[in-house]
Amino acid sequence: METIFSKSLGVDGIGGKSGGKSECKLGDFLPENLLRQEPVGLPQLSELEVMRHYKALSDRNFCIEKGFYPLGSCTMKYNPKVNELLASLEGFTNLHPLQSDEDSQGALELMYNLQEKLKYITGMDAITLQPAAGAHGELTGMMIIKKYFEVKGETNRKKVIVPDSAHGTNPASAKMCGFDIVEVKSNSKGQVDVEALKELIDGDVAAIMMTNPNTLGIFEESVLEISDLMHKNGSLLYYDGANFNAIMGWTNPALMGFDVVHLNLHKTFATPHGGGGPGAGPVGVVEKLKDFLPSPIIEKQGGKYVRNYNITHSIGKVRSFYGNFGVLVRAYAYILMMGNNLKLASADAVLNANYIKEKLKGAYDLPYDEPCMHEFVLSGEKQHHQGVSTLGIAKRLMDSNYHPPTVYFPLIVHEAIMIEPTESESKAVLDGFIETMLKIAKEIEENPEEVLKSPQTTPIKKVDETLAARHPDLTYKN
Numbered sequence: 284m285e286t287i288f289s290k291s292l293g294v295d296g297i298g299g300k301s302g303g304k305s306e307c308k309l310g311d312f313l314p315e316n317l318l319r320q321e322p323v324g325l326p327q328l329s330e331l332e333v334m335r336h337y338k339a340l341s342d343r344n345f346c347i348e349k350g351f352y353p354l355g356s357c358t359m360k361y362n363p364k365v366n367e368l369l370a371s372l373e374g375f376t377n378l379h380p381l382q383s384d385e386d387s388q389g390a391l392e393l394m395y396n397l398q399e400k401l402k403y404i405t406g407m408d409a410i411t412l413q414p415a416a417g418a419h420g421e422l423t424g425m426m427i428i429k430k431y432f433e434v435k436g437e438t439n440r441k442k443v444i445v446p447d448s449a450h451g452t453n454p455a456s457a458k459m460c461g462f463d464i465v466e467v468k469s470n471s472k473g474q475v476d477v478e479a480l481k482e483l484i485d486g487d488v489a490a491i492m493m494t495n496p497n498t499l500g501i502f503e504e505s506v507l508e509i510s511d512l513m514h515k516n517g518s519l520l521y522y523d524g525a526n527f528n529a530i531m532g533w534t535n536p537a538l539m540g541f542d543v544v545h546l547n548l549h550k551t552f553a554t555p556h557g558g559g560g561p562g563a564g565p566v567g568v569v570e571k572l573k574d575f576l577p578s579p580i581i582e583k584q585g586g587k588y589v590r591n592y593n594i595t596h597s598i599g600k601v602r603s604f605y606g607n608f609g610v611l612v613r614a615y616a617y618i619l620m621m622g623n624n625l626k627l628a629s630a631d632a633v634l635n636a637n638y639i640k641e642k643l644k645g646a647y648d649l650p651y652d653e654p655c656m657h658e659f660v661l662s663g664e665k666q667h668h669q670g671v672s673t674l675g676i677a678k679r680l681m682d683s684n685y686h687p688p689t690v691y692f693p694l695i696v697h698e699a700i701m702i703e704p705t706e707s708e709s710k711a712v713l714d715g716f717i718e719t720m721l722k723i724a725k726e727i728e729e730n731p732e733e734v735l736k737s738p739q740t741t742p743i744k745k746v747d748e749t750l751a752a753r754h755p756d757l758t759y760k761n
């Protein structure tokens with residue numbers, strides 16, 4: 284070939300003529316004026332050079348394989364590598380989504396079985412695997428709720444109640460669906476204030492969106508009373524299942540009275556995330572909402588697995604085909620591998636969080652001093668008088684090879700530091716983290732200037748945030 288885009292490929296065999304002598308010109312397929320006349324000038328590098336480049340980039344990144352990643356609300360647990368192997372099996376990766384049911388029995392069986400497992404785990408009656416993320420699941424759930432009331436002729440139900448501790452995606456999803464958001468306050472125990480809630484409930488309320496445990500990592504003890512109040516009002520309850528890692532096998536949203544649930548398979552059910560990669564946010568519903576799910580749902584009919592597109596009041600599709608199939612394979616493998624140990628995973632996640640909380644609560648403020656579930660929220664308020672904010676504490680942690688916790692969320696805690704250790708870390712790792720946090724608290728008292736210089740050991744050191752905001756340099760230079 285003259286160049287990569289030479290006009291005449293002259294490749295043997297293209298066109299499929301026997302004898303292999305046929306000549307095929309790009310001009311046969313594309314108009315001449317669209318063909319590149321000059322080489323494009325791509326860098327010419329060897330495979331080894333390319334590999335070194337990407338390895339160097341990946342070395343600059345932090346990941347769970349490099350160290351403790353206590354990013355609250357994100358459940359950065361260990362993702363067993365065998366799941367990756369299974370998701371990359373050729374039978375799965377080479378399957379075309381338009382292939383017939385007949386040709387796709389294995390994949391359909393997997394999706395059907397996963398639906399069944401998730402029904403069991405959540406207590407819901409039907410599941411869609413389509414949504415591609417938690418927020419996408421929320422939107423799907425809210426669309427279902429909206430259509431449910433439309434079909435019932437209760438179009439006046441325009442309000443959705445959201446606690447002030449909620450994840451930002453909750454009000455955003457409801458709003459995108461056309462609902463008006465009404466905020467309910469938390470009480471001094473960090474839980475929904477039931478008396479305040481009663482004031483907000485009226486005939487125009489469609490639903491309440493809650494997560495339990497909530498974003499403070501605290502279990503909503505009044506959840507049954509709340510679901511009773513809502514149901515008596517003809518309203519529905521949406522469960523944000525992002526915190527499911529705290530409750531697997533111990534309770535479920537159906538028992539708490541919820542009607543619609545999303546799960547984050549990429550949090551609780553072991554798909555690597557954090558870099559914006561593909562996720563899955565399956566949505567489960569109770570019986571009366573079954574006919575509103577997106578289509579298709581995978582069903583078993585006479586020993587065969589089929590895609591059922593015939594769903595009476597379906598909200599339609601929320602994503603192309605069947606969702607992020609590879610994530611579904613990982614979740615299914617993880618659930619099968621764990622079995623009843625899912626319960627143990629939640630117990631360990633809760634134990635680990637309480638352990639760190641108890642060890643740190645003297646050195647840092649703990650605004651809600653309650654037993655926590657899988658995560659808890661400290662405040663950097665106590666350190667503030669030394670000129671070090673929560674952001675400074677987070678950056679100092681990076682010098683000891685820890686990913687910073689989630690900071691400044693939930694919004695109801697000043698200088699929030701949200702720590703979620705997950706079940707997969709050993710006591711030694713937790714102790715190392717505790718020791719570092721205590722050391723930082725001490726350093727802030729004794730030598731705050733040093734803390735303010737952090738991060739000092741990462742590939743990119745402390746950045747000048749003012750300069751970066753005023754004069755952003757967005758080009759890559761060697």
Ligand SMILES: *Cc1c(COP(=O)(O)O)cnc(C)c1O
Pocket residue numbers: 356357416417418419450452453494498523525526547562564
């Ligand atoms: C992560 C999270 C979400 C959103 O999920 P995505 O998969 O990131 O869209 C919603 N609610 C809570 C509490 C979360 O932690």
